[in-house]
Amino acid sequence: GNNNQNTFNKIEISEKINLNLKNSSIERVFELIEAQSKRRFIYRSDQHFLKENISININNANIKETLTELEKLTSLEFKIAGDGILVKEIVNTNSTQQQRKISGTIRDNSGTPVPGANVFVAGTNIGTPTDFDGNFVLNVPIDTETISVTFMGFKRADIDIVGKTEISISLEEDTNMLEQIVVVGYGTEKRENITAAISTVDPEEIKSLPKANVAEMLQGRMPGVQVMSDNRPGGGTSIRVRGFSTINNNDPLVVIDGVPTSNGLSSINPQDIESIQVLKDAASSSIYGSRAANGVVVITTKKGARKDSFVVNFDGYAGLQTAINLPRMLNAQQYGDLLWQAYKNDGQTPAHDIYGNNPNQAQIPEWLNTEQTLPSSDVDWVAEIMQPAFIQNYNVSIQKGSEKGQHSFSLGYYDQEGVVKHTGFSRYSARFNSNYKVTDWLTIGENFTGSYTEEVSVGTNSSLGSIIYDSFQFPSIVPVKDLNGEFGGNPINDVGNPLGNLYRAKDNKRKNVRAFGNAFAALNFGDFTFKSSFGLDYNNFNYRGFSPVYDEILSQNTINSLSTQNSYNYQFTFTNTLNYAKSFGNHNLDVLLGQEAIEYYNENFSASRQNFLYEDLNFRYLSFGTENQLNAGNAGEWKLNSYFGRVNYNFDEKYLLTATVRRDGTSRLANNNWGTFPAFSAGWRVDKENFFDFGNGFTNMMIRASWGQTGNQQVPSYSTVDSYSNNNNYSDYAIDGGQNSVSTGLAQTRVPNADLQWETTTQTSLGVDLGFFNNKLSITAEVYKKVTDDILVYNAVPLTFGGTNDGQWINDGSMENKGYELNFKFRDQKGDFGYDLGLNVTGYKNELKELYSVAYLGIPSSSLHSVNFDQEISRSTVGEPIASFFGYQAAGLFRSQQEVDAYGLQPDAQPGDIKFEDVNNDGVIDDKDRTFIGSPHPDVVIGFNVNLNYKNFDLGMFFNASIGNDLYNLTKYKTQFFNQSAYNKDSSLLGAWTPANPDADIPRLSLDDPNNNIRPSSYYVEDGSYLKLNNLQVGYTIPASVLGDLNLRVYAQASNVFTITDYSGMTPEIGLQNYSSSSRNLDIGVDRGIYPPSRTFVFGFNLKF
C-alpha cells in the first residue's frame, strides 16, 4: 500500500491566518496554523525545536507571509509542497570538521517518492527532510558510515554510505513499535515513554483467527497473559494476567474506549478493534484502583479516517471445523467382554440384564427391549455427536473524515456452528464511532456498538451435565434411533441419549442484546484539556428452554416444561478528567486529575410452566403451558465512586517518572468504603545518553522499574450486610400439614462480615527494553513480584454453623506470584523476502503464603457433587500454588500377590490393583496419606510467531506451548473403573491388567474395587505439557497494478494444526471448571470432558478501497 498517492494539486493560497500567541511551543504554533490553513507541517516528531517557545502575532496573513514571519522567529526554513509544509532546521554544522556530501532519493515500496522523510545521522543533530520529489542532500562528517531515514508509517531505514555519494532508498511500511501510541488508563502515551509493563498485540495479526471472542484470540500472544477457554462456540474464556493473584476473582478489568465493561467480550466484534493493551503491572493499572489487581485489558475501537474519500474495508472468511483427537470408547462387544472380565476378576459369575447369562461369553442380544423396537447396534457415540461444522465471518467498515470530524461505521456478522451437533453461536453487530472538532476548543464524539448474539450451548467440563462426558458413558450397544424413529433408549444406565439431548435442546437459544459505548466532550483551553465521558453498558438476556417429553428407558421426562429467563443489567460510567500538558525546556510535564462514578444494576425474571399440549416451536411460550406456573425475580446493584490523578514527568524524554494515585469508594464494603491505591514508575532511556554509542548493533535501551498497589473488591454484593431472607429452596415449611402449600420462612441470608475490606496487591516490576541492529531485534525482559495481602476468601465457617451459609467473606492470608516475561521480536527484509519472528516466554511461580482462618481452601461441598462427584481433588494451602492437586500417591500396580503381601498395608488389594504410598509412614493407608500430587500451573508458557513474506505472498505460523503443568483427568472416574460398571468405558481398558497382561499400567477391572482404586490419586494426574501449532496462514496480496484502487488479499488458514503432548485426553488445554462460579480458581486443570477443540480450515479475504 501507499498512502502518499494524493495528487499534489496546486492549492490557491487564499487562507487567512490569525495568530496571537505568547510563549507557545513551536509545535503548538504549527497545530494552529494547520488548523487554519488545512495544510500539514512535515517534520520529525522528536525534534527539539518543537518544544521551543516563541511569541507571534499575525493578522489575516496568507500562508507564505506567515511562514516568512515564522522563519524570522526561529531557525527554521519552510517549503510549501502541495498541502504540506516541509520544515527544515538550519543547522550550524561544525565547520572545522571535514564533511562530505551525500544525496539520494527516498521512495516507498511502490516506488513513489516520499517527501518530508527525515534523513539524519544517528546520534547527531545532522539531518534534513526530503523535498517534494523525495530527494535530499546532506552534509555529513567524513567518517559517517550510516545514515538513517525515518518517516511516519514506515520502518526506519539505516543505510550504509561507505564509499557512496548517491543512494536510493526504499522504505518499508510499518507501524514502528517505538512510535506506536499506546492507550493507557485515561489517556495515551508514546510507546517509547512508557515505564510500565504493558503488552500489546497487533489486532491485524489476530483478527482473522476463526474465534468469536477477542479474548480467545489473545492466547499465547503476549507474555504474562494466559487465556483459558472452554472451546464451545461463543463460550467462556478467562484471561489471567501474571498468574493467579487471589483466590476469588482473578479476571482482569476490561475497558473499552474508556468504559469498563460488565458483560464480557463475546458480544464485541473483534474486527472493530483498533488496539489491545494489557496493563500488567501496578504502575500502569493502579489508575483503575480497586478493580485493577488482576490487570487491565484496554481496548480501543477503530476511529474514522482523516481522509476525504471513503475508506472501505470488506473482510470475510469461511471454513470448516472438525473435532480432533476424540477418545475411543469400547464398542458393544468389547464392553460386554470387559464386563465379563471384571466379574471374573471379582470371582463372580457374570450375568447382565442385556449381555445375558452365558458365563463364558457376553452376548449381544438382537433386541434391547421386550417390545422389540430397540435393536442392538454398535455406535461410536463420541463421534456420533460431532459434526464437521461451518464457520463464517463477514465484516464491512466504512471510514471517512477530515480534520474537523471523522466517522467509522461497521457491520459484522459471525456465525459458528458447533462441532458438537445442534450447538452454535452467531453474532450480528454494528458500530458507529465519530468525533467532531466543533471549534478549536471543543471536540465531541461517541463510540457506540450494538450487538445481538444467539447461542445454543451445552454443558461441558462438569462431571454432571456435560454432554461430552455423557457421550463417553452412553452404551455403544444402543442405536441412534429405534424402529419408531425415536432416539434410542438406554437400558443400561441413566444417561440420556446424547444426540437426543442435543436435539431436544437445539432451539433453546440464549439471546443477548447489548448496547455499549460512550459519548464524550473534550474542551481544550491552553495547556488544559477537560474531558467528560458518559458510558453505558447495557445487556438484555433472554432464554426459553423447553424440555419435551421423551422416554429413553432409564432416562425419561414424563411431563414437558418450559422455563423462560429474562434479565438485564446496565452500568453507567461517568468519567471526568482534566489534563494539563506543558513543556518547560527539557522538562515535560503531563498531569491528569479525574473523577469517576460507576453504577451497576441487574434485574432477573424467570418463570416456568409444565404440560404443554403441543411441543411445536410456536407453543413454546409460557402461556401455553397448562400446569404448575412458577416464577421468580430478583435484583442487585453496586456502585463505585473514585478520584484519581497521575503525574508524568520526563526530562528530555530521557529520564521518565510517573506517579499515580486512585481513591476508590465502593458500595460493597460497609465499614471500609474507601481505599487508596498509589503507584510509581521510573524509566531511563539509556540510549539517549551521549555515552550510548554502539552504532547499529545496539540501538535502543530503556531500563524501567515500578512499584504500586492495586485493589480487589470482587466479593458478591452485600457480603457485609446482615439480613434475613426467604429462600424457597430451604426456608419454607408445610407447618399446617398441607401437601401443596408451605408457610414462608426467613433464614439468615449469609454470614456477613461488616469489617470486610479490600484485598491489596502490591507489585514491584523491573524491566528492560533493548533494540539491536537498528531495532530489527527488540527484546523486552521483565521480572516482577506480586504480593496480594488481605486476600478475600470465602472462608468455610465451622461445620457446626450448619450448611445454608457455609462460609463468610473475610480478609485472610496472602499470595505471591513471582515471574518473568521475555519478549523477542526480530524482523528483517532481504530484497523481496521479509520475515519477522516473535517469541514470548513466560514463567511464574504462584504460592499461597499465608492463610490464617483454615488449613486449606477447596470447592465447597454444595458444588462438589455436580462438579467432581464429591471427589476432593484440589486444595489450596500455604506453601503450595493455588488449586494444587491433592490425593493419594499412586505407586504403580501390584504385580503379584507376593508384592501385595510384602507391602502389607493394603490387605484388600490384589495383583493388578494400585499401590498407594504410606506418605506419613504410620503403617496405615488412610486419609492422612493424601498429599499434593501435582500442580496445574505451567513452569513456562511460550508463544512463537513466524511471519514470512515474499513478494506478494505471506505465510504466518503461530505456535504455543506450555511446559510443566499437570492435569487431573477426572474423566477416568467413570471411563476407567468398573465399579461404575453401567457406564461405557475407554478403549484403553482393553490393555488393563490381567494375569496374562501383567505389565499393564491400567489397574485390573473390578466391579467391587475392594482396593478403592477409584479414589482420588496421582493415577489420575498426567503431564499436561504440550506444543501446538495453533495457527497457520498463507496469504496472497493481489498487486495494486492488477485491481487499480482495490487492495485485495486472499488467504487460507488452518487452526489447531497439530499438538504434541503426552496427555491422554482430548486436549491438554483444560482451563477452569467453568467461567462463572466463585470457586472456579480453586479447581484448575481438571478434565471432566471439555468441549473438544476443533481443527479449523478457513479461506478468507481482506478487501480495501
Added chain:
Amino acid sequence: TIVISSTSCSNDYLEEVTYGEVSPDEMTKPANVERAIISAYSVLNGQFDGASNAYNSPASNWSFGDVVSDDAYKGGGGTGDQNNIHQMEIFNTLPTTIDVERKWMALYEGVKRVNEAMRLLAASENFDTNLKAQRKAELQFLRGHFYFELKKIYNHIPYIDETAETVNDYAKSNTEFTSEELWGKIEADFQAAYNVLPVTQEDAGRPTKIAAKAYLAKTYLFQEKWQMAFDATTEVVNSNYGLMDDFQELFLPENDNNKEIIFAVQHSINDGQPSNYNGSIGDRLLAPGGPFYSQYGFHRPSQNLVNAYKVTANGLPANSNENLKETDLVDPRIDITIGRPGVPYKDLGVLYEANWARDLATYGEFSPKKRIVSANSSFHLEVWPYVSALNYYILRYGEVLLWRAEAAVEIGQLEVARTLINQIRNRAKNTAYVKTLDGSANAANYSIELYNSVWSNQEQAREAVRMESRLELALEGHRFFNLVRWKKADEIISKYLEVEKTRRTHLSNASFIEGKNEYWPIPQAYIDGVDAGLVTQNNGY
C-alpha cells in the same frame, strides 16, 4: 459536623440497597420471628441449601439407618453410583465421606436456626407472652431432635445452644461434654418442651406435649433407662394418639398426619417451589423404576430382610435366613414394605417385575415400597426430582408401643410386652392384604398370628420384641441405630454379611469393626475448620 455531613453525603451514593432482604432490626417483629421459626422447621427434611443432593443428608436416614444394616443395600447403578454410600455400606466410611459431612451440616443447620430463632424470640417485645413460651418450647423440641440425631450418628458431638452469638462461638470441642451430659442436655430440651407444649396443636407440623414425652421416652431408651422409658411411654399410650387401623393406609400421603403420627417431617410438593425441595427430597433416589417411576433404584431391600418376613405355620416369625420361596408363608407386611416380583405394586394395576430393579445383577430384584407413593397419586411428583408429599414419620405411635414393649421386657414385665407386641401384630393382621391383580386372592401366602403363649423368659421376649421392631419398622431408617442401641450391631451385621456376601457380591469386602462402625466419624471438614486439637476423632477413624 460540616465535615461529617459532607462525608456522609458522598457516602450516600455508596449506600448499599439490598433487594428482598429483611434487616435484623425488623426480625424481632412477631410475624418475622414466626418466620424464623418456620425456617428452623424447614431444615427437618435435610434440604438446607440449593444443592440437589439432599440424599446425602436424608431425613429418613435410608442410608444411615437401613443401608448399613441388614435390611437394605445401597442400590443404584452399581457400587460406583454414590460410591460414598457404597463405602458406608461396606463399612469403609471415612471422615471425608460426603454423607458424613452433609448430614452433619443439615443437623447443625437445624441447631443453628433454632438458636437464632430463640434469640430473636427472646428479643421480641411484642410477642404474645403465652405463645412466646410455646414457641420456645417448640424450638427446644426441634433442637432436641437435631441433637438426638447427631448423638446417635456421631456420638461425641459439640453442643452449642442459643447463648452462641458469633460464628466462632460455634467452634466447640466434641469432648466438652460426656456422653451422659449430652444426653442430659437433650433430655432437658424435651423436658422443657413437655412442660410447656399444649396437648394439641392447631398446626399439624408442630410438636405436642405428647410428642415431647415420646421423644423423652426415646431418649431414655437410648440410655437404657428402662423404667423411665416405660413410665414416659405410659402418658403417650394413654393419649389421643393411637394405631392407624390399616398398616398400608398408614403410609398413604393423604393420611400422613393421622392419629398414629406423633411427629413427622411435613412434606409438600407442587407448592410453588420450582425444584420441589419441600417434598421428600432426601429420598429422591428411591424411586423403584419400572414403567411408572424414574429408575434411580436406591434403597433396595436385602434378601435377608425379605427372608425375615417368613413365618411358621402358626403365623409367627420363622427366624430363618433361607431364601424365601413362593410357597412360603409370609407376614402380610412384606408386600406393603417391599416390592417383590409377581406381586401387584401399590394401586397401579400391574405386577412388580424383577426388571424394574436397577442393576439387577448387583442389587437383586427387590425394591422399596412402604414409603413409595403410588404413581397414580397426585402427591407423587412425576417429574424430577420424583419426590412425594408423604411425610417422614419421626415418631409414630406404633413405634412407641414397641419401645414400651422393650422397656417392659427389660424391667421384667414380659406379659405387658407381649400384649403390646400383639397390639402391633393385630393391626397387621387386620390390615387389608395385598391382593392379586384381579382381586380374587391374596397376592402371597400371608399369615400372621399373635403371640398367644406366654414368653418363657426375658431373652425370648427380647428376641420377639426386637424381631417385631424389625418387621414393623423396616425401611423407616431405624434398624441400624436399634442394632447399635441393643449392642447387637457387630454380631448381627457380621452374621448377616457372612451369608449375604454369598448372595450379593457387592458386599464381598464389607466387614463391620466392633467399637468403630457403631458411629460415623466426625467430619474431617469440622476438624480442619477449627483449632487444631479441639476435636477428637471417634474411635477407629
